[in-house]
Amino acid sequence: MNLISHWIDNELVDGVADRRGKVYNPATGLVSAEVVFADAADVDAGVAAAAAAFPEWRAAPVTLRARIMFEFRDLVHKHVDDLAKLLTAEHGKTLEDARGEVARGLEVIEFATGIPHLLKGEFSEQVSRGVDTYTIRQPLGVVAGITPFNFPAMVPMWMYPIAIAAGNTFVLKPSEKDPSASMLSAELFAKAGLPPGVLNIVHGDKVAVDRLLEHPDVKAISFVGSTPVAQYVYSTGTANGKRVQALAGAKNHMVVLPDADMDLAADAAVSAAYGSAGERCMAISVVVAVGDAADRLIPMVTERMEKLAVAPGDSPGAEMGPLITGDHRDRVASYVSSGLEEGATLVADGRGFSPAGFEDGFWMGATLFDNVTRDMKIYQDEIFGPVLSVVRTDSYEDAIRMINDSRWGNGTAVFTNDGGAARRFQNEVEVGMVGINLPIPVPLAFYSFGGWKESSFGDHDIYGPDGISFYTRQKVVISRWPDPIHRGVDLGFPTNR
Ligand code: NAD
Numbered sequence: 277m278n279l280i281s282h283w284i285d286n287e288l289v290d291g292v293a294d295r296r297g298k299v300y301n302p303a304t305g306l307v308s309a310e311v312v313f314a315d316a317a318d319v320d321a322g323v324a325a326a327a328a329a330f331p332e333w334r335a336a337p338v339t340l341r342a343r344i345m346f347e348f349r350d351l352v353h354k355h356v357d358d359l360a361k362l363l364t365a366e367h368g369k370t371l372e373d374a375r376g377e378v379a380r381g382l383e384v385i386e387f388a389t390g391i392p393h394l395l396k397g398e399f400s401e402q403v404s405r406g407v408d409t410y411t412i413r414q415p416l417g418v419v420a421g422i423t424p425f426n427f428p429a430m431v432p433m434w435m436y437p438i439a440i441a442a443g444n445t446f447v448l449k450p451s452e453k454d455p456s457a458s459m460l461s462a463e464l465f466a467k468a469g470l471p472p473g474v475l476n477i478v479h480g481d482k483v484a485v486d487r488l489l490e491h492p493d494v495k496a497i498s499f500v501g502s503t504p505v506a507q508y509v510y511s512t513g514t515a516n517g518k519r520v521q522a523l524a525g526a527k528n529h530m531v532v533l534p535d536a537d538m539d540l541a542a543d544a545a546v547s548a549a550y551g552s553a554g555e556r557c558m559a560i561s562v563v564v565a566v567g568d569a570a571d572r573l574i575p576m577v578t579e580r581m582e583k584l585a586v587a588p589g590d591s592p593g594a595e596m597g598p599l600i601t602g603d604h605r606d607r608v609a610s611y612v613s614s615g616l617e618e619g620a621t622l623v624a625d626g627r628g629f630s631p632a633g634f635e636d637g638f639w640m641g642a643t644l645f646d647n648v649t650r651d652m653k654i655y656q657d658e659i660f661g662p663v664l665s666v667v668r669t670d671s672y673e674d675a676i677r678m679i680n681d682s683r684w685g686n687g688t689a690v691f692t693n694d695g696g697a698a699r700r701f702q703n704e705v706e707v708g709m710v711g712i713n714l715p716i717p718v719p720l721a722f723y724s725f726g727g728w729k730e731s732s733f734g735d736h737d738i739y740g741p742d743g744i745s746f747y748t749r750q751k752v753v754i755s756r757w758p759d760p761i762h763r764g765v766d767l768g769f770p771t772n773r
Contacts, residue, residue, distance in 0.1 A: 278309040280455050282318060283477040285325045286466040291318035297452045297481070302368035302598040303588035305636035311455050314480040319447075319487035322476040326418040326445035327493045329473025334415050334443045338392045345389040345441050347468035352382055355464060359429050359457050364589035366454035367428055368597040368638070369552045371590055374429075380718070381433030384739050387721035391441035394744050404770050407756045413748040415443030416495040416519065420488045422509065423458075424501040425451035425600050426555045426660075432458050434725070435498045436475055438743040447494070448477045449484050453600055489513050496746065498738065499523065500557075503658070503684075503730050510733035521734040521746055523557075525658040526686035526727060530560045530715055531675045531701065534567040536691035540713060541569075542576035544691065548715035549664035550584060550596050550642045557731075558687045558709070558716045561659060562648070563666045564675045570668045574623065574646060577664075581624055581642045587631050598638045599661055605638040608661030612643055615654040615665075621646040626662055650678065658684070672697065680706045685728030689715045708732065 280299065281288040295313035300306065314322075333341075352359070360374035369377070387394075397411035421435040428451060436446045450458040455477075462475050478484055488494055489512045496519040499509040506524035513520035530548065532541045548560035565573055589597035599605040609627045616622055626641025640662055648655050648665035655665055669675050679688055689711035690701040698712045708727040711717035719725050719740065726737025736746040 277307075280309050280311040280459060280479065282312060282314065282322065282479060283459060283462045283475075284322050285472040285476070286470070287472070289321070291315075291321070291478075293318055295480075297479075299366055299454065299456070300601065300638075301365055302600055302638045303590075303634055305602065305638060308365060309456070311452055311479045313452065314449075314478040314484040314487075316483070316487040318480070319478050319484050319491065322447045322478040323418055323488075323491050323493050325473040325476050326447050329471060330415075330417055330445045333440075333445055333471060333474050336443075338395060338443075341441050341443065342389055342391050344469045345385060345391065345437065348437070348465050348470070349382065349385045349389060351464040351468055352378070352385060352461065355460065356382075359460055361590070362456045362460060363429055363454070364597070366456055367425065367600060369555075369589050370594045370597055373552055374589070377427055377430045381430040383721040384433050385437045387740065388437040388441040395442065395748070397750075403754070406759050407754060409752065409754050412751045412753065413442070413744070414751060416747060416749060417444065418447065418493050419444045419496040419498070419747060420447045420449065420494050422449045422485055422488065422497065422499045422501065423451055425453040426552070426557070428454040429457040429461060431500045432461070434500070434739045434743075438739060439498075439747040440470070440474055442744065442747045444747055445474045446476065447488065448475070449480065449488060450477065452479055452481055455479050485509065486512075489518075490516055494518060496520065497522075498746070500738070506733055507730075519746065521732075521736045521738060523726065523732050523738055524730060525660075525684065526557045526559075526731050527562060527656075527658050527682060527684045528558060528560050528687045528689075529562045529564050529675075529679045529682070530689040530691065531564045531672075531679070532566065532569040532573055533672065533690065533692040533694065533697055534569050535693050536569065537693060537713070538569070538572050538576055541691040542573055542580055544689070544713075544715040545573070545577055545664065546580040546584070548689075550581070550662045553596050553599055553640070554662040555600065555660055556716070558718055560689065560715050561664060562655065563664065564678060565666055565668050566672055566675055567670065570646065570666055574644075574666060577644065578623060581644060584642055586629065586639070586641055588634060588637070596642065596662065599640055600638065602638050604661070605640050608640055608659055608663060611654050611657070611659045611661070611663060615645050615648070615652060615663075618652040618654070620648045620652060620654060620665070676701065676704050680704075683730045686731035687711065687717055687727070689713075689717065708737070
């Protein structure tokens, strides 16, 4: 059995704990590897390596750090297919989708290659006579990342390239369900010239997370995952005096106004609801159809759903793969039963589906509900599977109220040909990322990504300019050099005349 070890000081380490987790191939349902689970001592070893590497890494010239980022960028670019294959094998998403995931991670690495520019401070000359003021951005020290199963390469890359380029050292606790992409990325980073101890990986579950949350040498935590765990990580980490950003779950609404281009809206709804089997925090899970939009949209959506190729991610032409585990598939299927019991209209039922020859995999076909109402569990909960709900409403005002009443605020979209309506929507909606005639509004690496309300805890979005701000502390220096003017004791405030 393939054993996935920790990565500490650029070496594979099995650690002292004897707990292990299973990694599955979701398409076949077979166990493909075991992963070591850290206990507190293993986490401490990772943090100690990062702490020991910090002084030297912080002192390395920013141009040298940038050069290593460039090398890393080239190696990841060369290994896109290898990373994608690991993602498909452990997560189940299609190879094409997996390549897209790596490409989005690469964009953050590319952003981080600009670190000499990004760390520049501000300078004001002559704020008083002979006195200048300037700012310096300095790294925090050891920072940690805790990441979810659904983007095993990209979400860690939202974090460590920027943190490390800024001069921090890093301990990553990736999802225990699909840890291999992080391991290959760390190996490539070492080949690029990253010194030992700068990026460390410890695997595991709550035990590892809890130790990171309380470890006195960990200065900041970036978390991405479900809302209950994000809340826990945020409150525990901040109570322990750490800087924490915790990005969380979602229920993303796509509003379709009656004047929308229905072909475009149907393409978007199907792509954004069923891409990656709905296991994206930016997936569309609710279509809010205004006026007669639903009657025109639903036949167009079902026509597209019937043509979807649901198959193992590495098979030619596959458009949607399996879910991450059997338990998760069963949980998603139980929501379909609950929707039926609560009176929603089941237009397409994906339960019980599996491609021929893959009956033991964690399969679920594309599922569509119509006439969903706000009191139903399928509307209220994050299902995180290929289940799309259509809610019908009479007015734009009701649609916007629905979104603004939702506890989540990650992404949303409006489909309309009316520029005024779109502008009003972008102004009024209480959601962090907004798409106009575009269903998944994920900002590129030179902007920052973040939701509102229970989709994100903490003051910083992730990557982009907020990433630089999160992983650095600003220092302000007020400087004066001895000169003939400033002589003699003066207990008063300077008057600047
Ligand atoms: P999860 O919350 O179960 O796990 C995330 C991480 O936390 C993993 O590393 C896991 O090992 C750890 N963890 C799990 N339970 C824990 C506990 N009780 N205490 C401490 N640590 C714990 O999330 P997941 O199922 O891996 O990922 C899916 C979720 O992530 C969805 O809710 C999705 O919306 C969300 N997500 C959000 C974003 C975003 O940017 N907002 C991006 C991707 C995924």
